[in-house]
Amino acid sequence: MILAIDIGNTNIVIGCMDGKKCVFIERLSTVRTKTELEYAIDIKNVLDIYHIKRADLEGGIISSVVPQITTIVKLAVEKILKKEPLIVGAGIKTGLNIRIDNPAQLGSDLVVDSVAAIAEYPVPLLVFDMGTANTVCVIDKNKNYIGGMIYPGIGVSLDSLTANASQLGGISLEAPEHIIGKNTVECMKSGTIYSAAAAIDGIIDRLAEELDGDVTVVATGGLAGKIVPHCRREIRLDEDLLLKGLAVIYQKNQR
Known part of the structure; x- marks a missing residue:
């Protein structure tokens, strides 16, 4: 262990x-x-x-x-x-073939997510990691990491909204009963949850077009469980993905 x-x-x-x-x-x-x-x-x-x-x-x-x-x-x-x-960093064997402008710039969390996803799921792959920042790893049919996306996480966006709109207070990240909110809190919850879900669906559509076919989509991260159930695309929720990737990399580096 x-x-x-x-x-x-x-x-x-x-x-x-x-x-x-x-x-x-x-x-x-x-x-x-x-x-x-x-x-x-x-x-x-x-x-x-x-x-x-x-x-x-x-x-x-x-x-x-x-x-x-x-x-x-x-x-x-x-x-x-x-x-x-x-x-995880320079000198560690990961087995990941990174095809970006500067492979050294790729965050270790993205490396670990990608290693785990390749080991567990069919390619091509999109891996969403939802935390402070939302990241997307794009892995092609040959198991190469070819790039990705980074955009503000839900918490960052919500903090910015409440900080810059004086009449809006903090809310919990739970979906309201209806998409159309009937009061300020419901409107904020609906806007936060469903805009994040719609963004994921839209990103999947666009990246799938660029990859010329069907893709496997995996989501992980602390906030993924709150958003993925409201997405319309098929997404596999794997909250243990990072740990699985670390275990794979650990074994690759044992003599």
């Missing part, structure tokens, strides 16, 4: 993978001011909740899009495992 961690701008996804099986998946808040000891305590507490001991873990792997705390979390994991975890 391995400890797998993905550091995002808003949340840190933490879980354990036993082969291809996800033992658990949890999220911690990404706090840039925490020390390695504080992160070690957080991670240890999560492991304790699931009754996982250090002896149960053969190693660890980390991907991160927040360079400021990558080393801090790495040191925190070392305190728990008593061994150095792998960091």
Whole structure:
């Protein structure tokens, strides 16, 4: 069993993978001011909740899009495992053929998502990861990563709306009973949820045209479960995708 961690701008996804099986998946808040000891305590507490001991873990792997705390979390994991975890980045074998202008610019989370999707689903593929930013990975019929999209996440858009419209307050991300809202809160919920769902449907249509055929669509990320049920296109929701990808990359780098 391995400890797998993905550091995002808003949340840190933490879980354990036993082969291809996800033992658990949890999220911690990404706090840039925490020390390695504080992160070690957080991670240890999560492991304790699931009754996982250090002896149960053969190693660890980390991907991160927040360079400021990558080393801090790495040191925190070392305190728990008593061994150095792998960091997804330069020098790590992923098996992903990246066909973009500058492959070094591709975020580690997109690499991990793509590796997992190729291992689990038929190509060509579109992989939506819905978090602080929404990202789309495009994988062609030959399993090459050929590019993608990045656009503002639901939370970012909603925060911008409430910050710039003085009469609009915060809302929870839940779909109202009807698309046509009857009050301000319902209107905001409907606009947020259904505009995000419609955007995904439209993006799929356009990318499928460019790929000349049917595509498999996979969605993951903390907010995917709230939006995907309202999409009209067939989309496979896989909340464990990142951890699956980390497990695949971990195994590729074992001697």
